[in-house]
Amino acid sequence: MRDRYLDFVNSSFGAGVARSIGLPRPEVLRRHRADRPEFGGMAAIGAGPSPALFDALIDVLQSVGMTGVAHESARGWLPLANEHGAMSGRFEPQAPDANASDRVEALIFDGTGIADSTELTKLYGFFHDGIRSVAKSGRIIVLGRPPETCGSPHAWTAQRALEGMARSLGKEARHGITSNLLQVAEGASFEGALRFFLSPRSAYVSGQVVRIEAAPFVKPADWSKPLSGKRAIVTGAARGIGASIAAVLAALGAHVIGLDVPAAKDALDQTMLGIEDASPSGGVHAALLADIGAPEAPAELAAALDALGGIDIVVHNAGITRDRTIAKMTQAAWDSVIDINLSAQERIDDVLLAQNVLHDCGRIIGVSSISGIAGNLGQTNYATSKAGVIGRVASMERVLQPRGITINAVAPGFIETQMTARIPLGIREAGRRMNSMSQGGQPVDVAETIGWLASPASAGISGQLVRVCGQSLIGA
Template identity: 45%
Template sequence: MPSSSSTDATTGADPAAEPQTADRYAAFARSPLGRRVVPGLGLPDPVPLRRDTPGAPLAPGPVLVTGLVGTDGHEHVGGAAGVAAAELAAVGADVVRRDALAHVDRLGGLVVDATTAGSPADLVGLVGACTPVLRRLARGAHVVVLGLDPAALPGGATAAARVAQRGLEGFTRSLGKEVGGGRTVQLVLLRGRGVDVVGSTLRFLLSGRSAFVSGQVVRVGDPVHDLPPAEQARGPHPLSGRRAVVTGAARGIGASIARLLVARGAEVVLVDVPAAADALAATARSVGGAPLVLDITSDLAPGRLAEHCERAGGVDVVVHNAGITRDRRLRNMRPDAFAAVLDVNVGAPLRLTEHLLGAGLLGRGGRVVGVSSLAGIAGNDGQTSYAASKAGVIGMVDALAPVAAAAGATVNAVAPGFVETRMTAAVPPLTRQLGRRLASLGQGGLPVDVAEAIAWLAEPASAGVDGQVLRVCGQSLLGA
C-alpha cells in the first residue's frame, strides 16, 4: 500500500523538529543596510509577519469600521458595518469610526462596508474610505472589505449592482499587492443570513491567525446549522469539547494542525501509517492527543476509522492532511506512481468522508477540511499527478459540501502555497527563492499558518463558511 503520511512540499516535516533552510535574503532585507537598499530598489520587503500569540490583542491598534465615502465626504454605511463593529468590540478590539480618527495615530485594522455599492460609480467611494488612512495602517494591520455575493443577489437586483459587487474582487486583490509591510487585504462576500454569522470570519482575517493569507475572497452564507450562544465561542478555546481527527499527523504540517487544535480545546486523534508509528506516538504524546495507526488507503480504513470514532463518542472535525508526491514529468511517469498519489491524496479522503457521512457520524456541527495545494490551482512543472490529486480535493469540496450541509456539516479546503518545511528546504536554491518571493508578502509561510486556517474552518462559529477553498499562500502571484 502507498504511504499516507504527509511527505510533500506543502505537508513536510515539522520545522520545530527539523531545521529549515535560512532565508538569507529576508535576513539581509531586515539588516540596517537592507533597510536602506531594498525600498529604494523596489525589491521584495519580507517583513516579519504578525502571527497569533496567546493573550495578544486582535489587532495591533484600533480598527476603523467605515462605509464608502463619496466625493462629497458623505459616508454610506450599510447594516454590515454595525454587525462588524459589534463583533469586534465583543472580543475587546478598539473599534473607531471616522469622526474619531483625529485621536488615532496608527490603525491596527480597517473594515470597509461596501455592501451599499449599487453601481460601478459607487466604487469611487472606496477611494474616500481607504486612501486617507492607508498611510496610517500599522505594520501587520489587516484590511477587510465587506460586499455582497453577486451570484446570490436577489432576482430584482440590477445589472449595475452585480457589476459593482463583482468589481470589489479586483480592487481587494490589487490593494493586497500594494500595501506591503506585512499587511493583508481580503474580501468577504455576504449572502443570505451571512451577515449574522460573519463574526468568526472577521476575527480570523483581522487577527494574526491569518498572517499568511492575503488577496482572498471568503463567502459567508446561511449557516448550515443554528448557532446558539454557546457555539459562538469567542475566547481562546473555541474548539472546547470538539473531537477531531487529523490524518498524516506524525510530523510536519499534520503535527502542527494537531497541536493547534489541541491548544484551541479539541480532543484530537492523530492518524498515520504503520511505518510512522513511532513518530506518531511521540507526536501524540507531545501535543496531548491520541495516536491511531491506520493506512488510509486500505479497504478496511473507512470502517476502522468509523468504529474508532464511535468508541470515542463521535467525531466533529476531520482534517484530510495526509499526502504524498511522486514527482516526475509525465513522459517519465509510471502508472502505479500516478495512481498512488491520487489514492492517498484524494481517493482515500473521499472514501473516508463519504463513509462517515453515510454512517451519520458527521452530522450537525461537523467539519471536514481537506488540504489542497496551489499546485492544484495553478499547476506545476513535473507535478501532473500531485496537481491532479490536489485539484481533486477541490472537486471533493464541490461535490460533498451540499451533501454534508443537508446534515448540518461543512466541507472546505485550504490550499497552501510555499510553506517552509524540510521538503521545500531540499528544492534547488533558485526555485526556493522564487517560491518565497513570488508572493505579495515576499516570503514563505510556516506550517502554523496552514493550521490556523484549518482551526478557523473547524470552529462551530464558522457555520456560514461552506464549500470553499482558502489559499494560504501570502497572495502568490501564481494561480491568481
C-alpha cells in the first residue's frame, strides 16, 4: 500500500506546496538496496569518562568502511585510531545550512564509563554540538552498560538515564534519523547489533534499547550472507509481512521453508517461486501447507523438518484477527485468536525442542505487535495474544540458554499491508503519522529486523522485544 501523502510532499510540486503552507514533510527513508553501498561516510565519536568500547568500535568502523572523527569529548580516540591504522580526524560541527556532503552519517557516543549522574553532562556537550550535523536518514547510537550489572547505585542510575536521552533524540532528530541505545555487557560483542543499527536495514527501528550479553560470538564469513547454510521456517509466509520475511532470510543466505494454510496455496507457491527467481544460485526453498492450529500440526511439522535435517531458525509470523469489543465478541472469536497467535507457537516449539529438531544455537523469533504493548479498542483477543508472545520470549530465555538458543520478538507498529489498507482513512492516517518518522513502515522493515536477530552474530541478544514502529507514540 502506498502512502500518497508521503509521495506528494516529496515530489517537486508537492514539496513547494508543503513549504508554502507549512505542511509536515516526512522523509523518504533510505532502506537497504543490493545495488547501493550499505555503509560509508563519517561517524562522529563522543564519549563520557573512561569509555570501554573504543577498540571494538574502531574495528567495526574499519570493517564497514566508515571513518570515525573525534569530538572533543572523545579524547582518547585519535591516538587509539592511529594505533589501529584507522583513518580519523577531528569532528567539526556543521551549520544548519551546511552541504549534505559535509554531514556525518552517524553520531556514536560511548557512555559505558559514566558512573555518576554528574557525568551525564558529557551527553549534552556531544549531542548539542552534533545533532545538526547528521545527514538525512542518519543514525544516532548510544553505547552503555546494562544498568543492573553496575557496581553501585550511582552507576545504575546514570546508565538508566541514557535510555531517556536516546529515546528523546529519536523524537528530536527528524529527517529520517533513528536513535537507539545498545547496553553492552562486559565481554559482549556488539558488532552484529552495531552493523544493523548503522545500516539502512534499521530504517524504521528507533527509540529502542537492546541489551547484549556476553555469549560465544560467531563472526559470519560473509556479512552480506550471515545465514548461509542455515535452514529457516516462516509461518504465515504467503503474503504481506510473512512473504517479506521469507524473502529477506533467503537474501541473507538461508534455505527458507514457507508455511501457510492450504487455502493460501497459490499465494504461497507464488511467493516461494519469487524467492527462487531472486536467488537462482542460492539453496532450494520450499513451500509447506499446514494449519498450525490443528492438533496434529506440531508432530507433522517436526517430522517434515526432521526429514530435511532439522531447522536453525523458527519465525512465528502466522496470526489472525477477529476484532470486536469484548461485549460483542464470541467465544469462538476469542479462542481462535489465542490459539493461532499464541498457543500454537508454544505447541510447535515444545515438540521441536523436545525432539531436537531445532538445532543447538538456533533462533526463535516471534512476531508480536504494538497492540500487545498498549492494547487496542476492539482487539482484546489480539492484544492478549500478542502480549503473551512478549511474555513467552521473556520466560523462555533462561530455559533455552543451556543450548545456546536465543528467543526474541519484534513488535510492528503501523505497517503498510493489505490489512492496514482496510482501516478507515482517518484512523489509518493517525496510525501513519503518530511516530517519530511520521509515516508507516514497510513489511521489509520487520523482515530486516528479524534477519538481524536470526544471525549467528546476535548470540548475545535473547529474551528481548524490539519494536519496529518508527518510535510510535502509542505505547511509548
